[in-house]
Amino acid sequence: MFISDLPPSPVSAETVVVTASRTAEPLADTPASVTLLLPDRTERLGEPLLADLLRLVPSAALAEAGPAGSQTQLRLRGAEANHTLLFIDGIRANDPAAGNEPRFELLSASLGDRIEIVRGPQSALWGSEAVGGVVAVSAAPRSGAEAMAEGGSHGFGRVEGSAGYDRNGLALGLAAGLQGARGINAFAGGPGDRDGYRNATLRGSLGWTRGPLTLTAGGFAIRARSEFDGFDPNLFVRADTADESRNRLAAARLGARFEQDGWAASVGLSRLGSRNRNLLGEDEQNRTSGRRDTLTGDVSRSFTGGAIRHRLTLAAETNRERFVASDIVYGGLTDQRQRRRQSALTAEWRGETGPVVASLALRRDHFSDFADATTARAGALVRLGGGWQVAANWGEGIAQPSFFDLYGFFPGSFVGNPGLKPERSRGGELSLRRVQGPWRGAVTLYGQTLRDEIVDAFPSVVNAEGRSRRKGAELEAGWSPSPLINLTATYAWLDASEPAGRELRRPKHSGSVAADGIAGRLSYGAALSYAGARLDRDFDLFPAPLVRLRASWLASARLGYAVTPGLELFGRIANAFDSNSTDVVGYRREGRTAYAGVRARLGR
Numbered sequence: 001m002f003i004s005d006l007p008p009s010p011v012s013a014e015t016v017v018v019t020a021s022r023t024a025e026p027l028a029d030t031p032a033s034v035t036l037l038l039p040d041r042t043e044r045l046g047e048p049l050l051a052d053l054l055r056l057v058p059s060a061a062l063a064e065a066g067p068a069g070s071q072t073q074l075r076l077r078g079a080e081a082n083h084t085l086l087f088i089d090g091i092r093a094n095d096p097a098a099g100n101e102p103r104f105e106l107l108s109a110s111l112g113d114r115i116e117i118v119r120g121p122q123s124a125l126w127g128s129e130a131v132g133g134v135v136a137v138s139a140a141p142r143s144g145a146e147a148m149a150e151g152g153s154h155g156f157g158r159v160e161g162s163a164g165y166d167r168n169g170l171a172l173g174l175a176a177g178l179q180g181a182r183g184i185n186a187f188a189g190g191p192g193d194r195d196g197y198r199n200a201t202l203r204g205s206l207g208w209t210r211g212p213l214t215l216t217a218g219g220f221a222i223r224a225r226s227e228f229d230g231f232d233p234n235l236f237v238r239a240d241t242a243d244e245s246r247n248r249l250a251a252a253r254l255g256a257r258f259e260q261d262g263w264a265a266s267v268g269l270s271r272l273g274s275r276n277r278n279l280l281g282e283d284e285q286n287r288t289s290g291r292r293d294t295l296t297g298d299v300s301r302s303f304t305g306g307a308i309r310h311r312l313t314l315a316a317e318t319n320r321e322r323f324v325a326s327d328i329v330y331g332g333l334t335d336q337r338q339r340r341r342q343s344a345l346t347a348e349w350r351g352e353t354g355p356v357v358a359s360l361a362l363r364r365d366h367f368s369d370f371a372d373a374t375t376a377r378a379g380a381l382v383r384l385g386g387g388w389q390v391a392a393n394w395g396e397g398i399a400q401p402s403f404f405d406l407y408g409f410f411p412g413s414f415v416g417n418p419g420l421k422p423e424r425s426r427g428g429e430l431s432l433r434r435v436q437g438p439w440r441g442a443v444t445l446y447g448q449t450l451r452d453e454i455v456d457a458f459p460s461v462v463n464a465e466g467r468s469r470r471k472g473a474e475l476e477a478g479w480s481p482s483p484l485i486n487l488t489a490t491y492a493w494l495d496a497s498e499p500a501g502r503e504l505r506r507p508k509h510s511g512s513v514a515a516d517g518i519a520g521r522l523s524y525g526a527a528l529s530y531a532g533a534r535l536d537r538d539f540d541l542f543p544a545p546l547v548r549l550r551a552s553w554l555a556s557a558r559l560g561y562a563v564t565p566g567l568e569l570f571g572r573i574a575n576a577f578d579s580n581s582t583d584v585v586g587y588r589r590e591g592r593t594a595y596a597g598v599r600a601r602l603g604r
Helices: 039-045 052-054 403-407
Strands: 033-037 061-064 070-078 084-088 114-119 132-140 146-154 157-168 170-184 195-210 213-228 243-260 263-280 284-303 309-329 334-354 354-365 373-384 388-399 422-434 439-451 453-458 462-463 467-482 485-498 507-517 522-531 534-537 546-549 551-564 567-574 593-602
Touching: 033 052, 033 439, 039 052, 039 114, 039 507, 039 522, 039 551, 052 070, 052 114, 052 507, 052 522, 070 084, 146 567, 157 593, 309 403, 309 534, 334 403
Parallel strands: 084 132
Antiparallel strands: 033 114, 061 070, 114 132, 146 157, 146 593, 157 170, 170 195, 195 213, 213 243, 243 263, 263 284, 284 309, 309 334, 334 354, 354 373, 373 388, 388 422, 422 439, 439 467, 453 462, 467 485, 485 507, 507 522, 522 551, 534 546, 551 567, 567 593
16 A cells, blocks of 8 residues: 555554654654555565565665575665665664665565555664665564465475464564575576575564553564575676575564653664675685664653644664674685774654644764764645645755775775765655545655765775766555455656766666455455666676666466455466566566465464
């Protein structure tokens, strides 16, 4: 479901957003551009990996370097791949051991069934990496138990199970999943060995509420393996190789929240750890690991002054990161052991009077390795009547250099630059929306600039002079007259350029159509996404000339039949048009594939 989805009255917990502000608010009351994919839709579409659902989001360019399980990068509104901030169950989840990028290829459906995407710069609320936007994955507590099994093309198999309890102030949740496939040959140069993947996920949550106090605990663990085709070690061109990456990502969080008489206060402590190993055949080439410890606290006060309802929020945050890199091939020459710290103070005001909602946020970040930074954000929404709204936003974003950018070393080809500055962005948007009734929609225009962009300058990286510019338009429409049909459509136009020319892997035109619903014993979901032509570079040739990737259509569908209220049989098809286009030069995705499975529920 999309920004135009209004919650019923009273407000449904499903349509409260948590990343468009430092405190939760109804979707229809936020000035920000938000896409919300709710559990009903994610289940009916049935995608095993959550990244595939992001193709339904306006201005979201997804680049998968091969079949399922391969490296997957998201570029929101033309921003860079490391300019999206990812939260999993409230835990900051960008990988400190992989360039601070979100690891979208590791996110299986077992991690959650609710995805919230906020587009535009959000660093005044959430700090570094929130340049193009924020993605939050979560799963609401449920009662009962569920199990699912599925199999299909290319040796694909998937099993998942979950159990939950939510009663009398106590909420428990546990979920686990295992999926994988033998895959296809990822190298687009001809026949070769299969490149498959394996993904195992475990997630747990605990919540206890007594009066105004809520205590929470939660965490997740991911263990994955992905086979891929890399570069010939002698010719230095892409080839059908036996490369493999093995990844672990795990995190845990403790939290407490107190609410009473207009006051709310919370504190949270989390730790995220990652480990990535790269192998060629059975021989390890290198490994990286990272850790992030985060402590957050905030206090807010809601009150009425005259005709204005106010909410003031003050938040503090501190992060400590560690990075370790080691190699086998070069005898330890690329080894690194680095640490850094970051802390921040954030203030946010939100006011509402009559048809007007306004917000202001200001954040000051202190970095141990760079100059301090201040970011701001302002937004306003005006209800015009008849379900119509107009909204405007302006914000700033920052992205700190990765550990590898600063300190990395690779003999003969790369030396880190400890003098780098954080990348800085700012931009605004203007939206006209209709948010009531079965018909909904939005038209949004936006513009954004990026300065101090970190770019390659052999054998290192530097902050580029000049500015990169992104501007675009987004159209969204939705129609939900009954449970039988929930139809959405999007279109996005993007113009993204840097001083050297057009940005890579960003289609100028993109869009999607999706529908889901239920009719008696039948449930269905179907999606069609379009990515227009875009540019990439062919590093097999010198000096890496530009290559035009052709437009692609990806279609998928799922149909389920409830044999009994607790037992469902379903079938699913992916890439129904058998598109052979690619997101990244030299790599291909699976063709048309088909799957079948069974789902059993107890107590839901």
